[in-house]
Every structure is written in C-alpha cells, then in structure tokens.
Amino acid sequence: MLGGVEGLFLGVIDWGVVRDNLFSELVLRGVWMTVRLSVLAMLFGIALGTVFALMRLSRLAPVRWASLLYIWLFRGTPLLVQIVFWFFALPQLWPEWAPWDGKLSTFQAAIVALSINEGAYMTEIMRAGIQSVDPGQALAARSLGMTYPLAMRRIILPQAMRVVIPPTGNEFIAMLKSSSLVNAISVAELFFVAKQQYSSSLKYLEWLLIISAWYLVLTTIASLFQAWLEARYRGPAGAASESVFSRARRPAWMGGR
Amino acid sequence: MPPLLELVDVHKAFGRTEVLRGISFSVEPGEVVAVLGPSGSGKSTLLLCVNHLERIDRGRILFDGRLVGYREQGGRLKAEGDAAVARMRREIGMVFQRFNLFPHLTALGNVMEAPVHVLKQSKAEARARATAMLSRVGLGDKLDAYPSQLSGGQQQRVAIARSLAMGPRLMLFDEVTSALDPELVGEVLEVMRGLAEMGMTMLVVTHEMAFAREAASRVIFMDEGAVVEDAPPAAFFASPRSDRARQFLSRYGR
Ligand SMILES: Nc1ncnc2c1ncn2[C@@H]1O[C@H](COP(=O)(O)OP(=O)(O)OP(=O)(O)O)[C@@H](O)[C@H]1O
Ligand SMILES: [Mg+2]
Numbered sequence: 200m201l202g203g204v205e206g207l208f209l210g211v212i213d214w215g216v217v218r219d220n221l222f223s224e225l226v227l228r229g230v231w232m233t234v235r236l237s238v239l240a241m242l243f244g245i246a247l248g249t250v251f252a253l254m255r256l257s258r259l260a261p262v263r264w265a266s267l268l269y270i271w272l273f274r275g276t277p278l279l280v281q282i283v284f285w286f287f288a289l290p291q292l293w294p295e296w297a298p299w300d301g302k303l304s305t306f307q308a309a310i311v312a313l314s315i316n317e318g319a320y321m322t323e324i325m326r327a328g329i330q331s332v333d334p335g336q337a338l339a340a341r342s343l344g345m346t347y348p349l350a351m352r353r354i355i356l357p358q359a360m361r362v363v364i365p366p367t368g369n370e371f372i373a374m375l376k377s378s379s380l381v382n383a384i385s386v387a388e389l390f391f392v393a394k395q396q397y398s399s400s401l402k403y404l405e406w407l408l409i410i411s412a413w414y415l416v417l418t419t420i421a422s423l424f425q426a427w428l429e430a431r432y433r434g435p436a437g438a439a440s441e442s443v444f445s446r447a448r449r450p451a452w453m454g455g456r
Numbered sequence: 457m458p459p460l461l462e463l464v465d466v467h468k469a470f471g472r473t474e475v476l477r478g479i480s481f482s483v484e485p486g487e488v489v490a491v492l493g494p495s496g497s498g499k500s501t502l503l504l505c506v507n508h509l510e511r512i513d514r515g516r517i518l519f520d521g522r523l524v525g526y527r528e529q530g531g532r533l534k535a536e537g538d539a540a541v542a543r544m545r546r547e548i549g550m551v552f553q554r555f556n557l558f559p560h561l562t563a564l565g566n567v568m569e570a571p572v573h574v575l576k577q578s579k580a581e582a583r584a585r586a587t588a589m590l591s592r593v594g595l596g597d598k599l600d601a602y603p604s605q606l607s608g609g610q611q612q613r614v615a616i617a618r619s620l621a622m623g624p625r626l627m628l629f630d631e632v633t634s635a636l637d638p639e640l641v642g643e644v645l646e647v648m649r650g651l652a653e654m655g656m657t658m659l660v661v662t663h664e665m666a667f668a669r670e671a672a673s674r675v676i677f678m679d680e681g682a683v684v685e686d687a688p689p690a691a692f693f694a695s696p697r698s699d700r701a702r703q704f705l706s707r708y709g710r
Pocket of ligand 1: 470473475493494495496497498499500501502
C-alpha cells in the first residue's frame with residue numbers, strides 16, 4: 200500500500216526509538232535546559248545590551264570606544280570560540296578561577312558565554328531603539344527635573360521598546376538554536392543529549408528527529424509570542440504611530456495601569 | 457528684591473556658528489518678558505541655556521542668585537553634577553513648540569509623572585493636584601486621553617499643566633503657539649495670560665505680537681545672537697529704535 204519512498208523512509212527509521220524517547224525524562228531535561236539557558240542568557244544579554252548602548256551614546260569618547268570594542272570583539276568572533284574560551288581558556292589565563300574546581304560550573308560558563316555574546320547584538324538593537332525616540336522627549340523629561348537615569352527608565356526606554364521588540368524576538372529564536380553550541384562544554388541541553396545517545400546507539404536519524412521536533416516546538420511558541428507582542432505594540436499596518444500607546448491595555452512596564 | 461534670573465555676557469557657539477554673542481539682561485520676579493526676533497537669532501538656544509539643557513561657553517547665568525550649571529570653587533567655575541542640575545530644573549518650567557508630551561502616558565499621567573518620580577509625591581496627592589491643574593487649563597474632561605487623541609491646542613495646554621505641576625518659579629515658553637492651527641492659538645494664549653495675571657515670572661519667545669504687546673511687561677528683541685532692544689512693549693511697538701526691529705515689525709505686523 201505504501202509508495203516506495205515512504206516505505207523506505209518508514210523502514211529506515213526505528214520509530215520505536217523515537218516513540219520511546221520523545222517524551223523521556225532525559226529529553227525533557229534537555230528541553231528544560233535549553234529553555235533555561237536561552238531565557239537567562241537573553242535576559243542578561245538585554246541588560247548588557249542596554250548598558251553598552253548607553254555607553255555607545257555617551258558624550259565621553261573613551262566610554263564610546265569601550266562599547267565599540269565590546270561589540271567588535273564579541274560579534275566578530277565565533278560563539279563556539281567564546282564558549283570554549285570561558286570554560287577552558289580563562290582558567291589557563293587566570294589559574295585561580297578554575298571551573299573544574301567548582302568555582303564556575305559548565306552551566307555558569309555557558310550562561311556567561313551566551314549572555315556576553317548576545318549582549319553585543321542587543322547593544323546595537325537597543326541603540327537603534329533609543330535613537331528612534333524623538334530628542335524632544337529627553338528635553339521635556341530633563342526640563343521637568345528628571346535625572347538622566349530616571350528620564351531613561353521612565354520616558355526614553357519605554358518608547359524605545361516599539362523598535363526594540365521585533366529584532367529582540369528574532370534574537371531569542373536564534374538563541375534557542377545557538378544555545379546548542381554549549382554541548383562543546385558538556386552542558387546537557389537538547390543537542391548534547393542527542394549527541395550522547397546517537398554516539399552510543401548510532402541512531403542518528405532518530406535522535407535528530409526527536410530534538411528537531413522539540414526545537415520546532417520551542418521556536419514556534421517563541422514566534423507566536425513575538426507576533427502577539429508586535430501586534431500589541433505596533434499599530435495597524437505596521438504604522439509606527441503614537442496610537443500604539445493609546446491602547447488602553449498595556450503592561451505595567453510600559454506605564455500602563 | 458534681587459532679579460529671579462540674570463544673564464551676564466552669555467556666549468554660545470555650535471562648532472563655528474556663534475549663536476549667542478554676549479547676552480545680558482535680568483528678569484525680576486513677576487515680570488513677563490517677551491523675546492522677539494527673526495528665525496535663527498538664537499531665541500530657542502537662549503531658553504535652553506537658561507535651563508542648562510545647552511551648556512554655555514562663556515559668561516554666567518544666575519537663577520535666584522545661584523549659578524546655573526556651575527558652582528564656584530576657589531574662584532573657578534566647576535560644572536555641576538547631573539543631580540544638582542536636575543534639582544535646579546524643578547524650579548524652571550519649560551514649554552516647547554512641539555509640545556513633547558509623553559505619548560505613552562495619558563494627560564493625567566503626563567502631569568503626574570514628574571511630581572511622583574522627581575518630587576516623590578504620593579500617587580494620590582499627585583493625582584489630585586494633576587486633576588486640579590488640568591481643570592485649570594480647561595481639560596478636566598480629558599484626564600484619561602492620550603496625547604494622540606488630543607488637538608494641538610489641548611496637547612499644549614497639557615504640556616503647560618505638566619510644567620506647572622512642578623511648582624516652578626520661572627516659566628520658559630518657546631514659540632508655544634507656532635505649531636498650532638490658527639483657531640487653536642487663542643486657547644493657549646488665554647492660559648498664558650491667566651498665568652501672567654497670577655504673577656508667574658515668564659520668559660516668552662513668541663511671534664504673537666498681540667500677546668507681547670498686551671501681556672508682556674517688557675520686550676527683548678534679539679538679532680544674530682545679541683539683544684538689540686530691551687524696552688517696555690508700548691515703547692518698543694510704537695517707536696523701535698533699531699532698523700532691524702523696524703524691519704522685523706513691518707514683517708510680523710505691529
Ligand atoms: N544643536 C545645534 N547644533 C548646531 N546648530 C544649532 C543647534 N541648535 C541651533 N543651531 C543653530 O543656531 C542658530 C540659532 O538657532 P535657534 O534655534 O536658537 O534660533 P531661533 O531664534 O530659535 O529660531 P526660530 O525662530 O527659527 O526658532 C541657528 O542658526 C541654528 O541653525
Ligand atoms: Mg526657535
């Protein structure tokens with residue numbers, strides 16, 4: 200009844216392995232680790248990006264240079280190199296800080312590597328967001344006696360969000376997948392789990408199917424969330440208008456009630 | 457009484473462009489000073505300098521006898537920090553040509569923002585005051601409207617209320633009716649007249665000659681970064697002394 204290609208397909212794959220492992224504890228732990236790594240590194244990346252974006256826009260030249268150096272270094276070298284650096288090479292450079300002595304776990308090294316790398320990309324996204332806000336807003340805020348940090352937090356950054364949210368969503372989707380690179384330092388995220396299993400069982404196809412299905416689930420959820428956020432913060436037909444903020448229902452961090 | 461605001465030989469350049477070339481004048485408490493002058497004469501820059509939103513290159517500005525943006529230390533001027541400058545700005549309100557309302561906040565939110573976060577008033581207190589302030593400028597029924605839902609004249613009145621909510625002792629107005637449709641100019645000028653009558657000290661950059669003539673106690677005419685005339689409105693409009701003022705008046709009407 201089955202055609203040749205389908206028959207071959209079904210015949211080659213050991214569906215039993217897929218069925219038994221798709222929801223196994225091992226795989227679910229890997230999924231959870233991938234989610235944890237991605238969310239944490241993204242949050243730290245956003246924080247770093249905000250700080251370095253403000254430095255990038257500083258009046259002081261050396262401060263701007265420090266930010267440019269950061270972007271140049273961490274956006275210009277492979278993430279894999281950075282991951283290996285933080286876990287293996289840093290202790291060589293600074294022997295007292297030896298992760299395998301329990302001072303920095305593989306998980307911590309992974310978070311450091313992913314966060315700092317993400318921060319470099321987020322810096323440019325935050326900079327563009329801040330610069331998209333009318334300079335008159337800063338003038339008005341300062342004229343009311345707001346200090347620079349207060350004006351940033353209450354007036355400028357909330358308005359920058361409209362421009363910041365879409366590319367940040369893309370960054371998060373990319374992060375879900377690139378977090379798999381930390382398998383290089385044996386963090387048991389989704390890909391690492393599969394790698395260990397197919398190395399011993401040689402069921403490559405089966406394990407790639409299992410984790411790809413999970414990656415698709417995660418990225419689909421993330422895309423839906425991104426679309427929801429964008430629809431909420433961008434006016435109809437993508438018009439970046441003030442009406443965006445006129446919506447009655449907005450989260451508290453946008454100044455809503 | 458000492459002047460509330462005093463400018464002494466104020467200079468300001470943007471790169472090679474000299475925008476203010478030795479401005480000196482003072483404003484007494486309760487005075488309403490209209491600043492007139494052709495486009496590019498440095499009027500906006502002057503107001504920004506008074507608030508230290510632009511830093512001056514030379515001379516000094518004193519607000520209530522205190523240096524603006526600097527402090528004297530061993531006979532030399534040292535730049536003030538962000539917090540000290542911000543504290544001084546609480547007492548100087550500023551209203552802009554393009555309103556600069558916070559688009560993500562309602563009218564009430566715009567007016568409450570600084571009292572709550574700068575003056576640390578309680579939300580309830582700030583809300584009560586903001587409501588009263590908005591009613592005073594005729595917007596008691598627009599508390600929950602976002603700026604994009606308001607007309608230009610209404611937006612500008614919210615902006616005035618937002619400044620007044622800080623309890624300033626000096627108000628700076630920079631061509632606040634220039635971006636408005638002609639039929640909306642009157643409602644904003646009316647609010648400003650009311651303020652003047654209540655004794656608010658005001659420095660008003662404007663092209664509204666009628667306002668300058670009727671509401672101002674003094675007119676300062678600027679051209680090319682200098683004060684060309686400084687006279688009571690009656691004298692200035694009846695017999696301007698300089699050719700440049702005469703030319704200006706013939707263009708904008710007396
Ligand atoms: N931030 C700036 N950088 C460079 N040049 C500036 C800046 N701000 C103002 N200028 C220049 O300074 C001069 C005076 O500008 P200013 O805005 O103070 O004039 P104005 O009297 O307010 O004019 P208008 O009536 O058109 O508002 C202009 O030549 C302007 O181009
Ligand atoms: Mg101007």
